Amino acid sequence: MKAEVVIIGAGVVGAHAAFQLAERGVTGVLVDPGPPGGEQAASYGNAAWLSSHSVLPPASPGVWRQVPGWLADPMGPLRIRPGHLPRAAGWLWRYLASASTEEKLRKTAAALRTLLAAAPQRHAEVAGRAGLPDLIDANSGLMHVYPDRSGFEAEALAWRIRSELGIVHEEIEGAELAQRQPDLAPGYRFGIFVPEAGQCLNPGAYCAGLIAHSIARGWRHVAARATGFHEKAGRLVAVRTTQGDIACDAAVIASGARSAALARQSGDRVPLEAERGYHVMVEGGGNLPGPRSSIMVGDRKVVISRLENGIRVAGQVEIADVDAAPDWRRAEILRKHLAEVFPGLDVGEARVWLGSRPSTPDGLPVIGQARLGGVIHAFGHGHVGLVGSARTGELVAQLVTGEAPGIDLAPFAAARFA
Numbered sequence: 555m556k557a558e559v560v561i562i563g564a565g566v567v568g569a570h571a572a573f574q575l576a577e578r579g580v581t582g583v584l585v586d587p588g589p590p591g592g593e594q595a596a597s598y599g600n601a602a603w604l605s606s607h608s609v610l611p612p613a614s615p616g617v618w619r620q621v622p623g624w625l626a627d628p629m630g631p632l633r634i635r636p637g638h639l640p641r642a643a644g645w646l647w648r649y650l651a652s653a654s655t656e657e658k659l660r661k662t663a664a665a666l667r668t669l670l671a672a673a674p675q676r677h678a679e680v681a682g683r684a685g686l687p688d689l690i691d692a693n694s695g696l697m698h699v700y701p702d703r704s705g706f707e708a709e710a711l712a713w714r715i716r717s718e719l720g721i722v723h724e725e726i727e728g729a730e731l732a733q734r735q736p737d738l739a740p741g742y743r744f745g746i747f748v749p750e751a752g753q754c755l756n757p758g759a760y761c762a763g764l765i766a767h768s769i770a771r772g773w774r775h776v777a778a779r780a781t782g783f784h785e786k787a788g789r790l791v792a793v794r795t796t797q798g799d800i801a802c803d804a805a806v807i808a809s810g811a812r813s814a815a816l817a818r819q820s821g822d823r824v825p826l827e828a829e830r831g832y833h834v835m836v837e838g839g840g841n842l843p844g845p846r847s848s849i850m851v852g853d854r855k856v857v858i859s860r861l862e863n864g865i866r867v868a869g870q871v872e873i874a875d876v877d878a879a880p881d882w883r884r885a886e887i888l889r890k891h892l893a894e895v896f897p898g899l900d901v902g903e904a905r906v907w908l909g910s911r912p913s914t915p916d917g918l919p920v921i922g923q924a925r926l927g928g929v930i931h932a933f934g935h936g937h938v939g940l941v942g943s944a945r946t947g948e949l950v951a952q953l954v955t956g957e958a959p960g961i962d963l964a965p966f967a968a969a970r971f972a
């Protein structure tokens with residue numbers, strides 16, 4: 555088989571890369587053993603936030619002091635599987651170290667902002683062109699809620715850095731919060747609204763729809779796993795897959811949490827962990843009790859979103875091998891949070907899901923040319939892969955076609971880990 559471009563991974567990053575290449579008249583093959591936008595991808599079950607303000611890395615200065623408490627709390631947001639600790643220790647150390655000072659946070663935030671700015675509008679534009687306009691709400695805004703102002707004040711540094719980058723937030727108190735989120739438990743009395751953010755209404759359908767659109771324009775999906783590359787004189791000539799070689803001029807590594815092995819074969823060592831997360835989904839229509847605009851619940855570290863097909867609570871960070879069996883007790887924690895935050899919602903019947911955030915220790919994705927000529931990295935988006943996918947897809951297309959990338963890619967280079 556021969557293709558102009560092979561994209562390895564049909565999650566939302568691969569989907570946007572294919573879309574942008576198709577827009578430029580470039581066709582190719584998407585290789586993924588699973589269906590595009592299927593449940594195997596993190597892109598299927600995320601919290602649907604197009605949070606252009608999510609510019610802070612997940613760690614923060616002094617966060618290590620909170621880690622023992624989170625690990626000890628049976629309802630806590632973090633778990634590290636003991637058997638996986640020896641393998642993850644180096645990554646965890648870098649994770650904490652890369653957010654240990656305000657200066658480091660500001661540097662990461664400035665870089666992420668270049669990737670995420672205007673993301674809701676970018677997604678809306680792409681969705682419109684792909685015939686999926688109803689799946690993106692670029693004007694919803696997003697809300698963070700707290701029992702009281704002190705929860706917000708505990709995150710003051712993050713909000714200050716966002717303000718410095720021009721991100722506007724509005725405070726909502728007491729009666730106004732109750733009026734804007736009438737189903738919310740009365741224990742929540744303070745909120746922050748971010749008007750510039752938006753949301754997706756069905757992340758799996760969005761991803762599948764984008765890829766269907768590219769397939770209609772000449773792309774193919776091959777149900778196979780990529781296993782490596784063939785090269786000649788330091789340049790890619792083919793992608794090896796479980797269904798045979800695909801000769802090509804360019805390949806894109808967009809395989810989410812499984813990208814590190816392929817990156818290594820392209821000459822780059824990237825520390826990548828699966829930050830596994832869960833969701834619980836109560837299916838139903840628009841009359842289900844729940845958030846009006848989607849919310850982050852500050853004290854519980856969960857996001858609750860209203861999607862086109864129901865109410866979804868998503869969260870938890872479980873550091874474990876990407877192939878380890880799910881621990882559905884983590885989903886039960888989410889279900890309990892959902893019931894307590896929206897007491898009017900019947901959470902008895904719900905679907906549960908596990909997915910892996912592809913996470914680098916510094917909270918920045920890896921985007922750019924690999925050491926092996928012809929291979930392009932587009933992975934490691936951690937907590938911001940949905941919101942960051944539209945710009946990433948455009949950057950990939952620019953790299954493939956030789957256009958100047960729209961932003962400085964230096965902060966995203968794999969070489970930062972060398």
Ligand SMILES: Cc1cc2nc3c(=O)[nH]c(=O)nc-3n(C[C@H](O)[C@H](O)[C@H](O)COP(=O)(O)OP(=O)(O)OC[C@H]3O[C@@H](n4cnc5c(N)ncnc54)[C@H](O)[C@@H]3O)c2cc1C
Pocket residue numbers: 562563564565566567568585586587588591594595596597598599600601602603604605778779780781808809810811812813829830831832833857868869870909910911912932933934935936937938939940941942
């Ligand atoms: C609980 C949870 C909530 C989240 N909430 C949000 C949110 O609200 N907003 C946001 O922006 N982000 C969120 N994220 C993060 C976001 O979902 C991910 O960053 C994003 O989906 C990553 O997309 P991807 O395309 O890189 O990887 P994936 O979606 O994981 O797709 C990778 C694909 O590559 C395929 N693949 C793997 N290895 C190979 C191989 N060797 N050959 C071929 N194919 C391969 C896989 O089968 C998979 O389909 C959340 C994540 C989780 C888990």
